[in-house]
Amino acid sequence: MKKSFFTFIFFALVYMVSVSFKAPNYHTITIKVTNIRNNNGTIQLQIFRSSENYNKGLAWKVKVVDKSEMKNNSLTCTFTGIEEGEYGIALLDDENKNKEMDYTMFMPDEGFGFADYYHTSWSKPKYENFKFSLKGDRTMTAKIRYV
Numbered sequence: 001m002k003k004s005f006f007t008f009i010f011f012a013l014v015y016m017v018s019v020s021f022k023a024p025n026y027h028t029i030t031i032k033v034t035n036i037r038n039n040n041g042t043i044q045l046q047i048f049r050s051s052e053n054y055n056k057g058l059a060w061k062v063k064v065v066d067k068s069e070m071k072n073n074s075l076t077c078t079f080t081g082i083e084e085g086e087y088g089i090a091l092l093d094d095e096n097k098n099k100e101m102d103y104t105m106f107m108p109d110e111g112f113g114f115a116d117y118y119h120t121s122w123s124k125p126k127y128e129n130f131k132f133s134l135k136g137d138r139t140m141t142a143k144i145r146y147v
Contacts, residue, residue: 051127089115111144
């Protein structure tokens with residue numbers, strides 16, 4: 001009797017703990033990158049989780065995709081296992097594979113873009129312009145801009 005009572009208490013505690021800790025929901029983000037001008041180099045995608053980290057250039061996740069998969073000046077990139085939350089995705093068309101934007105006389109030599117946001121201004125966009133809330137699998141488009 002005593003053994004079955006303790007067994008019952010043990011399983012009741014295990015159940016209560018498992019119910020009280022909700023497992024995170026993980027999702028997939030698919031990004032169609034368009035308007036790629038050539039097949040030189042790579043596309044570098046960066047996921048940011050806050051305005052502060054975006055302003056400091058501290059990406060939460062980085063993915064580099066070779067342009068050999070490109071068709072009709074577009075390619076598709078996928079991030080899997082992304083937890084629900086707020087994110088912003090920026091990208092660089094890194095034509096010379098040096099992992100940074102190159103400039104000539106303060107003008108970008110390489111293309112850049114943001115998921116579901118096309119930036120037309122001369123200044124760096126604010127995180128608030130391209131952030132989004134992830135609550136399920138999501139498909140987005142990022143059109144590259146060249147200056």
